Amino acid sequence: MLIALIAHDKPGALPIRQENRPAHVAYLKSSDAVQQAGPLLDAQGEMAGSLIILDVEDIADAQAWVDGDPYGKAGLFASVELIPWNRVIG
DSSP states (O other): OEEEEEEEEOTTOHHHHHHHHHHHHHHHHHOTTEEEEEEEEOTTSOEEEEEEEEEOSSHHHHHHHHHHOHHHHTTOEEEEEEEEEOOOOO
């Protein structure tokens, strides 16, 4: 099952993002569940959130992935949505 993980950073949290980015990227690369990933950008082109497509068994597996993410553990996100997604192109 494909899940779109959409997370928005807390206001002013860019230093938290930058400090934890190496661990987050390593977590992404170590996971077989990650199909696509990249930052959401604000109007100035700065990183302001994350969009990650996970291929997991169910929402519980997606939540477990979120719970292990160094960004989440560091308190970066103001919100995280897990939305079932259907790939049509790509």
